[in-house]
Amino acid sequence: MPSFYQRFHGTLMVQGCTSDAGKSTLVAALGRLFHRHGRRVAPFKPQNMALNSAVTADGGEIGRAQALQAQACGLVPHTDMNPVLLKPNSDTGAQVIIQGRARFNADAIEYHEYKPLAMPYVLESYERLRAAHEVVLVEGAGSPAEVNLRERDIANMGFAEAADCPVILVADIDRGGVFAHLLGTLDCLSESERERIRGFVINRFRGDVSLLEPGLRWLETRSGKPVLGVLPYLTGLMLDAEDALPRERLAKTSEQRLRVVVPVLPRIANHTDVDALRMHPQVELILAGPGQPLPPADLVVLPGSKSVQADLRTLRERGWDADLARHLRYGGKLIAICGGLQMLGRALHDPQGLEGPPGSMPGLGWLALDTTLAPEKQLRQVQGRLLPGGEAVVGYEIHAGVSTGAALEHPLLDLSGRPDGVRDPGGQILATYVHGLFDAPEAQAALLRWAGLDAATSVDVNLLREASLERLADAVAAHLSDEAWGRALA
Structure with a gap:
């Protein structure tokens, strides 16, 4: 029987309980897995807020994480992959970039008012990607549980509802409180939004997963949603950060420093x-x-x-x-x-x-x-x-x-x-x-x-990035089984 990565067709969205839960890396890993199976797959993030950006082949600007995801999918980065980019220039304001071009500066309230005007650009870029690819992997922003931002949302469930796509929810267990994060997020959603959640992914787990099993079964019973997998904490990855500074300090062995x-x-x-x-x-x-x-x-x-x-x-x-x-x-x-x-x-x-x-x-x-x-x-x-x-x-x-x-x-x-x-x-x-x-x-x-x-040596960042994408994809393939995908997206 063909694997999930061979048979899935359409759009899949990854949302997170928090910022930095692992949305970007999971989309990159899934993109590489679909690409390995010869599928035409593209990443998409409707709205991104980040100060790390990349220049695209069509002369625009997108979030750096989407450029990484494009590489995972075997693609050249394009502005359609991130049609709305917000680059904060103060605690309350940001430069608003639409389809790769800076349009204006806005404070938080002004941008919230602008979102209905931004949504057509988001859907236009999405439709172009969907027309050209068999699979579109969508990354949410922040958390869908931010109820104060639900009205006019274009980044999470607002987009998922407009695109009518399934969603998987990822949570970072390394932060603590992972079961509360997942159930609390579900509780903040409307009934139709909860229906879109097809399963959970728990990220950055250290230790023996058998100790987590009773909690996973409880979570599935309580929520009615399957746990698709538990991903291990991976160290030493060379992956472009969306915005946050790296948490990990790498051990070095060289005497000359x-x-x-x-x-x-x-x-x-x-x-x-x-x-x-x-x-x-x-x-x-x-x-x-x-x-x-x-x-x-x-x-x-x-x-x-x-x-x-x-x-x-x-x-x-x-x-x-x-x-x-x-x-x-x-x-x-x-x-x-x-x-x-x-x-x-x-x-x-x-x-x-x-x-x-x-x-x-x-x-x-x-x-x-x-x-x-x-x-x-x-x-x-x-x-x-x-x-x-x-x-x-x-x-x-x-x-x-x-x-x-x-x-x-x-x-x-x-x-x-x-x-x-x-x-x-x-x-x-x-x-x-x-x-x-x-x-x-x-x-x-x-x-x-x-x-x-x-006596300076050198490191090849692109080779390290490629090796990290392969390692990340291997980890996701090992811990998110075909059976789990089948339960979620049958």
Whole structure:
């Protein structure tokens, strides 16, 4: 008899009891399993809120998790895979991106009012995917139990009802209270929404599953829903985070170690730029948060930001500007990416008030350049060479700032004839607008040697990502049986 992955046709939605329950990784795993069986499968997330984004082949912007899921499905990322992307730029507001293009900024109430206008874009993108693929795997956002957001919902049950698709509900047992999460979520749903839930998946379990069996049987009796499977806690995966910073600190065995510190600011964007360093056996990566000075380091990576001026104010309030000055004074190296590059300049100008009230503010002043924010965002996939050595670089640009100044006369990259970034003549600072700077193995090794790692090896992030997708798919195949799928989706 054909397996579930050979016979299922249509749309399946994965929703979660909480954020970070495992929705993104489960969709990626299922996508890889369908792809293994030769099926035309595509990922879809109606609405995403994330500061980690990717540039698509059609020149738009989507959540980075959907780009990962596209890779799992053997596809090139497309804007239809995430038609609504919200990029928070304050505690109460976000930039609203529709089908890959930034449209406007809105606070939470304004966006809630806008949702009925966003839904046609969501359904238009979904219908295009459904027409071109045998299977569409849909990822919800947050939790369907957020009853305050049920009206006008486009991300969870609002979409499931409109698309008339079955839903499986995933919960993270590592958080604790997994049975309460699942039953409580069901209790918050309407009768028709509860009917859409075809079964549960329990994620991140450690230990002997036989100890969990009495609870699973109780849950099935109490809810009337089957438990499709219990997925193990997997460590060491190299998978692009949707938004949250990595929880896991990897053990390193190499004796030669480069210490790299990343200042984590409130609106840090595309922190996946340092994933290659996190996985590198010779790198000790430290994510420095509020309430602590920046620790001593060989290299500081100043990452991107969705709200550069606000994050620069925070950097100063935390005293990190003095820490960075001390780092440079004692010979440390600094690499700045995108918003980090803008912070290092002499001034930041926002004449149109794109990130807040119109105006200007001084930068840190370590690079002879000025940046002006413009309404049109630069979105492009790029490839080129690291200067002066010529090592290959592949990455992408997502920025609204335009930088000018003498510092740019000494570029860091040659992007197929177009210069980018800065190599400071003093030899301590590199800066670029290109995300993914460390991903290409040759460039990564060269940058680490520049930072002081004499015998630098390299890691291939794409190979690690592929291996992680395979491992993840194997785990899901082993713990979500055909029998369980048959009970849920017969």
